[in-house]
Amino acid sequence: MIRTSAPVEAPAAGAWEESVTAALLGTDRRTPPGGTPGREAPVALLDTAAVQTLRRRAGLRPGRAAERPQPAAPDPRPALPEAAARRLSVLLADRPGPAGGGRRGTAPDLMELLPQWLAAANAHGYAAPPEALPALLDAARGRTDLRPAALAFAGPRALWLARLNPEWRFALRAAPGGGSALPGPDDAERIRRLWEEGLFAERVALLAALRERRPAAGRELLAATWATERAEDRLMFLDSLRTGLGPDDEPFLEQALADRSRNVRATAAELLSALPGSALAARMADRAAACVAVDHMRGTPTIAVEAPHECDANMERDGVVPKAPAGRGERSWWLGQLLEAAPLGTWSARLGGRTPQDIVALPVADDWQGELHAAWCRAAVRQRDAQWARALLGAPAAPGAGGPGAVSLAERARLLGTLDAAERADWVAGFIAAHGLSEAFQLLGVCAVPWAAPLGRAVVDALNIARDAGSYPWSFSGVMGLAERCLDPAEANRLDGLLAVPDEAEDASPGAGGYWAEAFQRLVTTLRLRHAMAEELADRAG
Template identity: 30%
Template sequence: MQSWDNIVQTAQLGTEKRQPAAPPEPSLAEAVSAVQQHPDIDREEKFLQSAALVFNFRQCGRLPISYTGDGLQPAPAEELVHCSPAAHQALKDIFIFESPGLLALWLQQAAEKQKIARPEVLPVLLDTARQQRVLRPMIAPVLGRRGKWLAQFNPDWQFTTDLPDDELWDTGSPQQRKQVLLRTAQSDPAKALQWLKDTWGKENAAARTELLKDLPPSLFEADLPWLESLLGDKSQKVKDEAIKILQRIPASSLVQRYWELLKSCFQIKVEKKMLGLSSRKILDYNEPESFDPGIFKLGINKINTSGSKNGITENTMVIYQMMQFIPPHYWESYFGESAEEIFTLFSKDEFVEGLLPGIGLALSKHPDEKWATIFAKDERRYFHDILPVLTGKMREEYIIRNFPHSADLVIRFLTEQQQEEWSLEVTRVFMQYAANNHYTCNRGFFNKHIHLLPIRIAGELDKFSADDEYSKKGWTEIAGYVLQLLSIKSQTLQAFQQ
């Protein structure tokens, strides 16, 4: 429109140099002329009034945009039933409190009962899935057919798909291919391994590294030589990921190499006492003067111990590292002794006793409940890595006994590795700790982990109090907030039980 172009040019040059030319449109020219000839307004005002006239004339004369694409198809009918009004209200309350823990609980309950979210909250759920990738697998089942239909209108929401896993593996995004590989590794390991081998030569180093991450060691038991061949990969990151998996496979050449080196360092000897009238078994430890340099390319690191005051050498640290990957029952076969006797032999020598945590670390990679139980009975030391192996009452007792001096480690296990709800006894110990540490056990902490707390603790919150007056007020506010979260948790569970 020529008149509007004149306005823009005048704005760029300034009203001191020129005024807009007369519009060519007759109906507009008369009005602009009246403004320009008005004796009581200055040049700037004339320009602004003229611009307003031209702008409105331009807007009124513009035709609306017409849609020329295909007609919009309505959302398909749902196959599953929407959640109840009570469950819907619980979800809305969860969004208000922004609690990932309660949202995960709600999504789990909905999936178990085969219920889907109501249409009003679908945009919020899709936005949540966009921001929190970890929740996507849990959110997708409750979106229903309408949620997947709605996702097509926003590129940021298009993480859901109805494509079969085979097609996703061939055409999906790197993230989708990774997820489908992990799923298939659990349901059909042979198929997942074949996929990996077929695509290996087509991927760059970064993609190969990402594909290897988090894969279960059992996936490679059918073709261990192929995994071991990756030790010769050009990418160091690929080799590092392959080493991490091989260290968790007892039959791998890597673990066997560690074991051969370790066996040469430990022997059981019989020591005579009382002029030969009695004897006892002792653990004889002899570390080599040096190790084959090749071992330092296979997951073992050189650690400088020059500042150590307890006699620990670099070679001792090499041995300690290798012990972390040896299945504990190997020691029984090698020494011909029971697990209890071997633990005792290690404990008798002050120096060798320092290597015991190495076996404890091995339990996290090669679980053995018998060995874990033996470690748990040691009341002098805390072995954090046996917690995932312990079960039931034994784990609970071990946590409670060691909580006062290892709270940070225990809480990390409870929040990162334990999926089931805490027992009431463990929760009581934790809540007393939280009362004195409300800066770390704050609203954000409880928002994230409230689903792990039993609802029954709500009736006992007034029993927990900070030791100093300064902390009491802060804890009182946190306790009130926890009570609200527990109320929503109760509301959620009841809504899905009806």
């Protein structure tokens, strides 16, 4: 409220600046404009400031109204069933708790169920409720793993919103063409114009879309401007050729082997080595075969290895990196690159007609086995060769947990990725039955969801064994979290016998029984929630 104990004269020009100066220095040292010194000076200053503020605000001219945005594009997909829409609201409202040790309590972790819910909603072809879009975009902004499924579910309205809110601009970057419709494969003029004039992200999206539908057209588009592209752009464009990669791409990739950029040359060589019939693959096969042979002079046939003594210019042109990483010998470094790029079909003829299983079982002289098998692992993954992957993985129950070629859990996980889903699940189930869960977490991550019944039973049985053995329970929290998301919900009823608090052995971790009971209760609750979510999404009558 403005006090009126003294009249306030109209302020002269610059009165606002004088009032600010008086307030900073104090009314004892500077008399306010339009006022007098003394006890009433502070009141006069406040009155002057109030009047001037009101005048400044009243004197502002209204700004020109912004153009009203065009309505969002319609989303023709069917609406969510009512129960599923309510469930989505609950999932989006959940927030992760504070970081800390193993999660306690029996309540499901709803945010970890959101990716699965989105995948199921997209499979049914539903449209997102408009009122849920802001929360959905906020969730995707905070979690990059959610973005593909969240943006697919959100549809064109999310892109409309993203243009109005800078915090959601990631949706435009993630959408093909920055949220604008890409030209059709037969619209040559629009394709040419977008390729020549579009932003980099739009050009990458255009090339990727063409490679999916007409690989040759995408390659020809890239070839037309290849010589004028920047090195970093050439690398990204070349990487797009992985989609639809085939023998017809070989001439272009061979030319890229002479590129000025080492990274471009390396990517071109990698793509060519993924084509077993390419000339580069044949050159690498000749080089690799010269380094590996069977020595029959020993009591048992043994693989003998003679690593390259130099990395010549032709090897370097074909993608061999001459400088070894710190702590790595040059010759073993060159050998690994040759073996990785050589077609795996080379080795049966080179090593006496043996099968991959027979070759992997041969002893290797002079401590070269680790290097040799590790390179064959990388080749099997690159060439998607399931037969070699099986040989290198070995039997899941084999001593050493994984066979002679699997040098690490990460390597085994990549090899498993070359097998179909059912075979992958069976192998991991056998691994868990033989070796327990201590090394299985990374392997479980490559298995299809929901887990096949044998794999699910193997995980639950192993958890039960760990509980009965009095094992430290928090070390299994990661596997338990995976089970909540990946175990088939139909397994819930089979777990009821695990919900009681077990008797704790004398050597068990204090409180372990209660933790295990909570964890199994949370697992059962989560499985039943996932079952309810699936039913809600399937109820089109809503």
